[in-house]
Amino acid sequence: MKFSHSLQLNGVPEWSDHYLNYQHLKKIIYSFERAQYNANDADASANRLENESQVLLSSAPSDTDAQFVPHLDKELRKIVDFYSLKEKELSDDVHIAHEHVRLAEEEFQSNPSDESDADYSDDGDEPTNSLPTRRKSPAWYTPKRRRSILGQGDVETQSGRDLSPTPSNTLLPAYKGWIETFGRRSSFRRPRRNSSADRYREANSSGMESITGGIGSVDEANKSVWQSHDEFAIDVRITLKRELTALHTSLCELQKFTELNLTGMVKILKKYDKVTGSHLKSRYVDRVVKSKYPFQAQANARLEENLNEVTHLYATVATRGDVEQAQNQLKAQLREEVVWQRNTVWREMINIERRAQAASLEGDGISPAAADLLAKESKPPRVFNTPWGEVRLPPFLTIGTVQLVSSVLLFVLLLKNPLFQVFEQVEVQNCFALLVFCTCLWVTEVIPLFVTSFLVPLLIVTLRVAREEHDGVMVRKTASDTSKWVFQQMFSSSVLLLLGGFTLAAALSKYGIDKILATRVLRMAGTRPSVVLLAHMLVACFASMWISNVAAPVLMFSLVQPILRNLPPKSPYATSLVMGIALASNIGGQTSPIASPQNLIALEYMKQPLGWLQWFSITIPVSGISLLVLWALLLWSFGSGKGVVIKKIPEPNDSLDKTQWFISAVCIGTIILWCIERKIEWIVGDMAVIAIIPLVCFFGIGILTKEDFNNFLWTIVFLAMGGIALGKGVDSSGLLSALDHFVQSNVEGLPLYRVLLLLVGSGLVVATFISHTIAAVLLVPLAAQIGESLTEPHSRLLIMATVLTASAAMGLPISGFPNMTAINLEDEVGHRYVTVKTFLRVGIPASILSTLVISTLGYAIMTLLGL
Structure with a gap:
């Protein structure tokens, strides 16, 4: 905060x-x-120094x-x-409160409760006045007496100052109220027995005891004001308690x-x-x-x-x-x-x-949910004139409502209407309806993405789409068997690997290690604008490898603020810098298996998952060349920043402490183990087991707490789990095989490279408009099946190309979290550094160029590796 x-x-x-x-x-x-x-004018004169700091700055400030x-x-x-x-005022109030406590005791003792008929009529009826009259403030409370309490003397004699209106010597209003309460004491007289007051007291004896502390019936004359049941005593205690509490709080x-x-x-x-x-x-x-x-x-x-x-x-x-x-x-x-x-x-x-965010939304970059919410809160009901009169649409009838109802209606038609029956087998048709329904919900985002993921196991079980082989025949699983099977699929090794990546990212961010490393690297970039731009892009990409492309742009935009603040309004270089960080963060999502959820989904569908060294051997050249291409695109689009003066980043004073060194050692050790996992597979079994090491080290000794664990991006975890479950359901139901036959009829006879271009092209389009993770959920299983059906299987190659393309889709503000962060970034006067037009002009060419690098250089490297 x-x-x-x-x-x-x-x-x-x-x-x-x-x-x-x-x-x-x-x-x-x-x-x-x-x-x-x-800073060329070194002769700036210093302002007049105040007396407090003359000594401090006397030595050549x-x-x-x-x-x-x-x-x-x-x-x-x-x-x-x-x-x-304030201290003087509160000290006076404490002194006054002390005197009030003493004077309350004196008042109670000097006017003990007694029987008196002075206020009652001679015929024994109730008092002539239905309510007791309060007397004026007690005689001891006078301005002169109050000044005597504070030791101030007369108002007129205090150096000619009028002390009465100042906060430190004016009685607080609350104190005035309870002092007047003392006036009740003189006019309260005990009414004769069986009077209305007596009956009221008897009826409320239990409530009165809770106020007075449960004191039993003892002779009133022997009690102090702090124990008596007398109305005066009760009023004094309640009011003094309230005001002493307020004074303690102040x-x-x-x-x-x-x-x-x-x-x-x-x-x-x-x-x-x-x-x-x-x-x-x-x-x-x-x-x-x-x-x-x-x-x-x-x-x-x-x-x-x-x-x-x-x-x-x-x-x-x-x-x-x-x-x-x-x-x-x-x-x-x-x-x-x-x-x-x-x-x-x-x-x-x-x-x-x-309110500030709502005022800044001008139509571009607004999610459908936010637009619907604003429409409900701010816009009047829509009215349409028809030949039959006015038609007033209800407030709940929004675009999101229409999309949700349409999705549900299509889902029901695919399940029940014979006209929409595409497949003969029930489980295949049900799975097709499930796939279409979840895709509609994910694309439209009418409900949160992770909520749709929760629907996946629910519908897989209730629709019984999973099958198993019995005696060479595929039969539908029972609901009980399906529920056990689907939950086993959801919590896979990839999910634990994702949690391990979150743990590394949380430790690096919480203890500022990522910021220290990024600052030291950026310091070496110098002050040349074009080099500074490239350095920020490289650091953003590298940060996305380890702290995810969700946290990396947030970190980088905080580091770049000193530069942005000192650029003129609407500077092209500022736009270039913000766009460069966003695009590089997207590219960084390719570089390591834990950089983004779609990478883990790709590993899940590989029969023989790639090791970390194999992954790096593909992604580091591809990502590096992509960054250089994007850097050249930004220089061509916005200029090289000629004339922009950039101050060299100062040397960070903070050195790593013992805790930071320990975190760094655990992170480096975990990454090394991931890289050599194939050689030690006989010990660890799987990369997910290695991911447990940082979980135990950081949470076990208190470096990370349960609050940090609760702050993990659980929506992404459940989104990945739902995607894995959907893919497994599509495979188990036989729908994937049916789709494969359809695709094969169109790609049969095509060479591998042509198939690759079709997949990456369709993947680029899909991932541009929906979440990268959802694009991987939908396309990776298809790529795996197509790869297996080729004459010479290349499923890992097609899976890898598809998932790399998903990260390279960055043509719109909604294409990934880095883009959404960038478009919401504003300067000091509220102007956005980038707009939708900026993404259309730069983001779309950047996506196409990055995809070309994947389909050329990436394809060559993957072919050499034998994928």
Whole structure:
């Protein structure tokens, strides 16, 4: 979470103007960064320094230090002034609360409950007034008395200042309310027996006991105000308890105020040092910030003293002197207050974020689900005029609803209508209906992709599409056997291999190893724009190999922000850089078996899966040449960035600690074992067993926690599981063989290369419009069957070419997660770096060129390897 969001979430809303203005200081730092790109004017004069930091900057300060420190001083003075004022106010309130507790006891003792008929009529009826009259504020509560409590003297004699309206010496409104409650004491008289008040008290005796702590019936005269059942005593206890709780919460919030601002100072100075290459953080924090009163030990000690005083007062009022119980109750109240405030602020932040996203959607790049949601919330009902009158469409009738109903209707027709019977065997026809239905749901995305995956085993079992051989005859499995069989297929070795890849990615990302390595590699790229572009593309591709092409673009776009911030608006080089990272991340999805789910699906359908070394021997040349081709395409489309000044990335100060070295060793060791798996197969059996090693190492010793495990991309896991189950169902039902006969009739006699071109061409088109993983789910089984049916089987070659083409499809914003991330990236004024037109102009040629590399260089390498 960004620290600016943390301030909103953890700060007191009413004090929002008095916290460190983190966002403002960030903008100043970014302005310094922008100025460094034009850093030829070394004669910039330093601004006037504030008194707080004259000593700090007296020894030859840099220009940026001299300009930045006054802004820090201004923020620091704001924090110190507010803290001093608030501490004085709360200290006064603690003192006043203490006096109120004492005076409540005195008031109760000086006016004991007694029988009095002064307020009642002589004939024994009820009081002349139906409600007891409250007297004015007690005699002891006067402004002069209050100033005496605070030791302030007369208002007019305090250096000519009018103290009455200031927050620190005006009684809090809540205190005024309960002081007036003391006035009830004089006018409350015990009514005679059998009066309405007596009957009311008897009827509510159980409820009253819960308020008073369950005290038994003892002589009222012998009780203190903290134990009495008297109305005055009960009102005082309830109100004092409420206000002491509020005072305790305010004191704790003031403690948190100091901690948040100190953290903010450290973070903003760390960011400043990183951007400018200075070393201001340690000097300013140690010599300036910590020298101020709010950040000293005596300030914290005074707050603790006030908190202890409030706790003891609360114990006197509410827990009969039990301090430990008082502490527990106050802490519980504080937790409830903090949770309520956080929930409220968090909801507001989410609503603001959603409104901002909704306002930025202008028609391009909107998913059907988002468009339907916006239509339901913002658009009025659609009305059509017909010869029979107006027809008003209901709100639920949207494009998504029509697509869902159409898919279900087609599914039912394929199952039941004889006109739609394509195959004679029931299980084959049922599987064909299942395949068409799931394909429609995946393509339209009317329901989430992983939900469709859950439908796959449900329909496979209920439609009984799986078959097995008995005495040379294929018979349908029973529902019981089918359920056992399909779940065995879903949790395959490929799924565990995917979890191992997620574990490596989580550890590398959580401990910043990926960012450290990427920063050090990018630092070697220099400042030439065209080389910087190529370096970012190479790093994005390499990151996608190990942390998936979902996390890699997010990492790279965060690293490239300093460059993007300092480019002019709508700079062609900015567009080129964003597009380069997106395209390279897609290409990176080819490079390793764990880079994307479609690669694992390909391994699942190979009778003899490729080893890691064989995979690398194909993908590294193909991906490398593809990157160079795409780099040349971007330079041709957007120019080489001539005239763009890029600052050299500073040397990262952070070195790897012991934990990071251990993570790196486990990751490298796991990858090496995967590469030599064929030679140690007699020990490990399968690559999935090796994937267990990082799971045990990282989760076993606490490097990763159960929260990290819960944050895995489980939607992708279940999407892959559903795809595997569907492919196995298509194979088991006999539908794949039937489709193979149809395809063979069209490709019979064609050479291998012609078949390859047909497959990669159709795969490119399909994967451009739907998810790469779904494209692999649909096409990889077909490629495997076609490859097996050739005169000389080449199923692994066709499977590999098909799955590489799925990753190379990147012609539209919806063609893969990197593209969706890129199109949502905006500059400081809300302009997108890339648009749909950008993808149409660059993404489609990039997809075609990458597919040509696969079908030429890739085909040659796979032929040499004997696939």
